Amino acid sequence: MSxxxxxxxxxxxxxPAEELGAVAVHEALLxxxxxxxxxxxxxxxRAEIFETLAAKLTDFRAHGGGTVVDSTGMFHGRDVRLYEALSRTTGVHIVASTGQGPEELLGGYFRTPQTDPPTPWPAEKFADLFTKEITEGMVVPRVERRAAxxxxxxxxxxxxxxATDESLFRGAARxxxxxxxxxxxxxxxxxLHDLDVVLDEKLPADRVVVGGLDREDxxxxxxxxxxxxxxxYAALDHVGVEHDDHVTDAERAALVAGLVRAGFGGRVLxxxxxxxxAKGHPANDLPYSxxxxxxxxxxxxxxxxxxxVRRILVANPRDLLSVR
Known part of the structure; x- marks a missing residue:
């Protein structure tokens, strides 16, 4: 990078991107x-949730971690004020996300046809929704906007x-x-199909991370x-999960080594x-560390x-997350 x-x-x-340290690029807080x-x-x-998360983030920092990315999007429990307090208390940087999906988990408003005859929400409407969460701050429902x-x-x-998923992907790219x-x-x-939808919006490939690539398929x-x-960026983001159609950690490690040997160490996360x-679903209770x-x-x-190792855990996520 420049x-x-x-x-x-x-x-x-x-x-500053240089201050992120080792990054856990695809996790969930609440x-x-x-x-x-x-x-x-x-x-x-919320007090109990704070204590649980603070302990897990403190453990992450004690083992050399610097930044946790909460990639759950807008409506899956994201609590910006809670995350602010956790970051101040633990010293771990927290990057929160906007976005939604898949279609089945969208709220009714976002699945309501917008035209006659009915069609899904257009990409531009999703783009406007997500963009404001970056340019004006993330919504704290019915109160205010906070950090970007x-x-x-x-x-x-x-x-x-x-079709709605495609609007979400195109809106995210825009x-x-x-x-x-x-x-x-x-x-x-x-x-590859889903990546191509995003790239079709003329978004440079190095601004995209594809997760779930440690699924067996x-x-x-x-x-x-x-x-x-x-x-x-190719994310093997279920490290420690050896069921639910995912490969084993031994297979993941061999896969990472193969990508590095093929010259793609700069594209692995x-x-x-x-x-x-977790509320309403089982937790993946691995430590962030x-x-x-x-x-x-x-x-x-x-x-x-x-x-x-440093390139994969520090440099790659730093380059991906830098605003540019």
Whole structure:
């Protein structure tokens, strides 16, 4: 990257990219299935949630972590004030996200046809919604806007991208073009197809990270290498998850080593998709420090050196998250 002063949008404001340290690029802090906050059998005690998350972030920092990216988007429990307090208390930088998806988890308003005859929300409406969360700050419902979102996160329907999903992806790409933040996408059935939808909006590939590429179907199709070849970031972001159609950590480590040997070490990202606190769904209860403590030794055993590890955990996410 150039020598200019690059910054990253965190919940406490812009931070020089060089200060991020090791980054967990695809995690969840408070993850709430939309609607669960209203359920009689769900308890949301913000003081208890704060204590749980503060302990997990402190552990992350104690093991060398610097920044956690909450990539849950707008309506899955994102609590900007809570994240501000957590960042101040623990010293861990927190990057929050705008964005939505997949279609089945959108609120009714965002699934309401906007035209006659009915069509899904157009990409431009999603782009306007997401862009304002970066240029004017993330919405704290019905009260105010706070800090700028640091990325746009969106997900396609697992069985394959729907028309609404496509509007979400195109809206995310247009937001990235307008604001300089990156797009984080979780593919549905076909990683390369879903990446192409974003690139069709003329967004440079190095502003896109494709997550979920440690799913068995993606690995079998050679998607991690092909995503990297196209210039996007390939995220193996379920490190520590060895079920639900994902490869094992040993296979992940070999995959990372292969990408590095093929010359694509600058396009690899790692994360655990850990859930700090989950409401309405099971948590992926791995510590945020799992990649640092349990997976890095596997990379070293594959022959990767300290510089390779630093590039993947520090330099790559720094370059991705820098606003430009």
């Amino acid at each position: 020598g200019k002063s690059n910054t990253v949008n965190t919940v406490l404001g812009p931070v 993850s709430v299935v939309p609607g669960a906050e209203y359920a009689f059998d769900i308890t949301i005690d 979102a640091g990325l746009v996160a969106t997900t396609a329907t697992r069985e394959g991208m729907t 937001t990235a073009l307008a604001t300089g933040v990156p797009v984080s996408l979780r593919y549905g059935a076909d990683a 993606a690995v079998a199709a050679g998607a991690p290498l092909e995503v990297a070849r196209r210039g996007a 790692l994360s655990s998709n850990a859930t700090g606190v 799992y990649v640092l403590t349990a997976f890095v030794p596997l990379l070293k055993a594959q022959g990767l050196g300290d510089e390779d």
